[in-house]
Each structure stands twice: as C-alpha cells, then as structure tokens.
Amino acid sequence: MAQSIISARNISKRYRLGATHHDTLRDRITYSLRSVASGGGDEKTSDEMLWALEDVSFDVDQGDVVGVVGRNGAGKSTLLKILSRITEPTSGELPVRGRLASLVEVGTGFHPELTGRENIFLNGAILGMKQSEVRNKFDAIVAFSEVEKFLDTPIKRYSSGMYVRLAFAVAAHLEPEILVVDEVLAVGDAQFQSKCLGKMGEVAREGRTVLFVSHNMAAVSALCRKGILLEGGRLTKAGPIEEIVSAYVTNTGKGAHQFTAKTRAGSGLVRVTNFEVSSTRGPNVVVCGAKMVFTISYEAEKADLPIQFVVGVFDAFNVRVLYLDSQVDSTLPPNFTRRGKVRLEFGEEFSLNPGRFSINIGARVRGELVDHIKQAMVFDVQEGNFFGNGRMASDKGTILYRNQWQFEPENI
C-alpha cells in the first residue's frame, strides 16, 4: 500500500482552561467591555491554554494494529476524538482514508423508551450504517446480542448486561476499515471488555486497521504490532510495540518506592498512613532471594475496630499477580488499636521476578470499604541469587517459587 491509511501531520489541540468563562451572555458582555477598556487582545494569554496535543505526527498503514500508549492526560483520548471527528484539531492535518468506527461509542443514541428492535435501527443509523445494511445484518446482530426474547421490550427494562450486549452487537457489525478502541472509556464488566478485545483481534486478522488505547500493557503487547507513546501531549516514540511498552513501563516508574495516596476512596474510618516494602537486605530494597516484607501503617478514628487489610500486587502490565487478604489467611487480632502497623512477611521460597510492580491497598471494616488507595507504591525487584546456586532466574513469568525437581527413572 503506497499511501498510509492515516497520516497525522503536526496535529495540535488546544483547550482553554476554564472553558466555561463566557457561559452566560452577561459574562461575555462584561468580558468584551473589559477587553475593550484594557485595549483588548489579552484573550489568548498562554497561561489559560492547555495543549492537549502538540505537534503530533505519525503514519498508520493499512492492516496495522497500533497501540496508543500513555499515561492519563497524555492526550490519547483527545487524539481519538480528533480521529473520529468529534472535535477538531487546533492545527495540523490528518487525512483518513476509510470508514472509521470506534468502540468508545457503543450504545450512543440508544433511547430507553424504544424497543431493542427500534434501537438497533436507530443506533445503526447513528453509527453510519445504511438502513438496508442494518436489515441485512439484523439477524446476525440479534443472535450476537442474545436478546431475541426481549426484542420488542423497551430497553429501559433491560439489565445492564443486556443493554451492553445489544449495544456492542450493533457496533460489532459495522465493518469499518479503521477501528478505534478506547479501553479507558469502555464501560462494562470484564466479560464485555474481553468481548471488545476479541472483536479487535478478529478485525485485525481480517487485515483491517486498528488503533487501540489502553493502560493494560499485556493486552497492548498481545494485540498490537506497532505503537506510539504519548507523553504530555507530545509523541515521544513510535515503533515496534515492544519498544513502546518498555519505554512506557520505564517512564511510569518515576517516584518508585514512595508511598503516595493520590487516588483514594473509602469512608475514612481507617486511613492507611504509610506503606513500606523491605527485605532482609534493607528497607526499600527487594531482591530475589531475600525475604520480602510489606508494612502497612494505619490510623483509625476509634479503637477496637475489626480491620481487614487487602493488598493487591500488580506487574508492569497492570495484571494482578497477588491478592492478599488479611481476613482469609492471617492470625491478626480481631480488634485493632487506634494506630499501628501490620506486617506481611513472605517466605523464603517465594519471590517476585525482577521487574516493576505496583501496590493497591484496601481496608474494610465489617465489609464496608473504609480506605482504598490505587498505586500506593511502585517498586522494583532486583536480580538476586534466588535459587542459592548463582543462577539467574529467567525473565519469563512474574513469580518465582522454590520448588523441587525430581527424577523418577523408569527401567525398560
């Protein structure tokens, strides 16, 4: 293919911060008067502006499956919005050669009062299908959605699962040349997410072009062959997906080994005040082969609460490796003092494989979520003499376990 199916040229998108400035006519009028009085021209001061995307250029060839990788706020969703023409770039050009559909928009325009059947036609039209096209695919859509029995029921009576299945069924039959999937925005349960992923794989195998936005590096690595990395609105790297993922993983590790509680939820009855990871080699050092210890410090509003601690350990691909629940496997006392520390020791026969991991911490009291911190800590596990024989562990797999190989000879 001589021509790229998408070729972004210096795409920039600027948002005005506090875009609600002139929400009422009065504001607009007073603002205009003020700028006339002050000589005008101060409307575009740069501190009011946010560059969501800056000078982004890339090419996508037909049949490419491209992962768009970046942290929250890096501009991934803005890029998708520009691609699907929901919003316009502030500058730059972006030729798109083919019908583009996105799995962000499942169920757009669904009306709760209309029946499943009516919504299929409505949604199809909104997604850009001809009515004849919808009619041809109608049976397939219905079969896929598994809601045959409720086709003539208003969808406000549907369960959320049925709703999502029907919505997805319509979108899945769109047959676009370019498919855009934003996992970040895709709502729905795990099953629905995996349906999205399955659909993407299928589309990719047909030789269509896919752009995939996700935080799940395992899914990105598995599905995509190429990738682009966005950081702070700029495209910092484009190339084979392995390089992109490793660049992303390295970059997210800034500020490792420090307890942070940026995204916190829960009632606050108990607050986790610190989290430390250490090993027999010292604090903040985790080495394969040295016993690992987690220490959770907490503070409760009152004494004698039965606190349940939960720790999730995630690998660099954001896949959960361990889920540790103090109520399932512990000898913690039934009631806690107002302040204290909880230590969680791992045995010598277990270790995380070298790499980067992150921790989510949760605390519950009688089932109620009292504290929940996502990404409470990011830490690195270093290579070490886990097996005690000087041999390095393979970089495949995420956990190491000291096990015994045994040989049973058989005589012929």
Next chain:
Amino acid sequence: MSATPTNAAIPEWAGEERVIRARHGLAAIDLRELWHYRELLGMLTWRNISIRYKQTYLGIAWAVLQPVLTVTVLTLVFQRMTKIDVDTQGVPYPLFVLAGLLPWQFFANALGDSSGSLLGAQSMITKIYFPRILIPISAVLSGCVDFVISLVLLFVMMIYYHMPFTTNLLLIPVFFLMVVTTTCAMGFWFSALNVKYRDVKYIVPFIIRIGMFVCPVMILGPGPKWQFLYSALNPLVGILEGFRWSAFGHNHEPFWPGVWIGLGLTCVLLVSGAYYFRSTEKTFADII
C-alpha cells in the same frame, strides 16, 4: 466471536476519504454531506415522534387536545368574560382562533424542542461524528405530525360552522412550509447559542409566551397604518395571516408586502443561522 463475516474483503474507500483539519472563519452548510446523512435525519425524526407520547395515557390525542383546550379558554375570555369585540371578518371566533393557533402552536413547540435539542443530545455529540444540524432539524420535523393531526380538527370545525371549502386550502402546505423554515432558522440560532450561553433556556420560553400576544393569533394585526412595521419586525406575522387566508379565503387576504417581508426575514435568519451553526459546530463537543 464469529458474527462478522470473516471473508469480507476490505471495501473501496467509497467517498470515505477525508482530511481532518481545523476550519477557520465562516463555513457553509455542506449540502452533499447532509444528503449522505439523510437516513439519519429520518431516524432521528422518527425517534422523536415515537417517544413523544410514550408513557402518556392520552398519547397522540394531546395533539388535538392542546388546541381544543386553548381555543375553549380564549373563546370564553374574549366572548364571555370581556367586552372586547374582536374583529374576525365574519368568521366564528373559535374557528378564527384555531386557524391562528395551529401554525403558532407548531412554531412554539418546535422552537422549544429544537432550542434545547443539542443539549439533549449531549452524549451523542461527545461520542460520535455526524452533521450536528440534523438534531435541531429533526426536532422541528417531528412536530409536523402533530400539526397534520390537528389540521383535521380545523376541517371538522369548518364543517361544523358551515365554512365553505375554497381552493385557497391548497395553499396551506405552502404557508406551513414557511412556518417550518422560520422555525428551523430560529432553531439553528438558538440551539447553537444554547450550547455556549444557557441564557437561551430563559429567552426562548419568554419569546414563546410573549409571541402569542404580538403575533396575529388571537386577534387580527393592527390597522393599515402600522401594518408595514408590524410585519417587518416579526417574520411570523405575514405567514400567520397567509395561513388564515388559505383557510378562510376572501376577507382574510394577507397584507402581501408583509408576507414577502416575512419570507425575506426568514431567508436571512435561515442563512445566517446555518452559517453560525456551522461555524460553532466544531466546538460543540468541547464546551457542551
């Protein structure tokens, strides 16, 4: 995951090629694109119609009930409770009011619907591309069904009052089309303004409430002295007079310069509204 036929060859680009870039300044309506999306317009209109009376007890009967109740109240007020003698050029007052009320009510309902239509379609606008102008247009078009139904009421009343059916009746669609156009034009302006300035939410109901008094709905317009100014200030005046003329004929001949002025004003509003809509459309998703 085998619902999509896997053997589907990748189709030709079939007119799907485009360059996404920033548009600057005023932009005209892309009629070719609108034609491409005509099915969507139909579906959106159909959706508005079919949900309009969902979960109401009386359903579509409201289309008739509203004018009947309004005419009853106005007749009581003007004929029984006050001493105002309304000049109806020989037409029974209820019939006279009804002929003004039908196009007016269409205008009022459709303008209200279309002004708020973009805000109501927020989730669609922030998630998918299509020409946004279809939304206010479909809001206006969906009011047509009510109008056609209430038109039956007009004919029934005319039979009841022994009004002759004249060939003028054939002009009803023409004047109705003019009302539709005016409503669309104002709908473009207000729906687009509404995205940025929520003041519209207060302005439109105000216009609708006052409009019923300043348009020739309940009474005839002012005498010849003021006729020109009256029509020049309000595009609906000439159109409503024309509508009444097409229903009752002879005595009700409209002030023709007024009709032309109204038509001219409508065209100005329509073109400017479409331009304004098109130029602000690109920011809808960002600020809605």
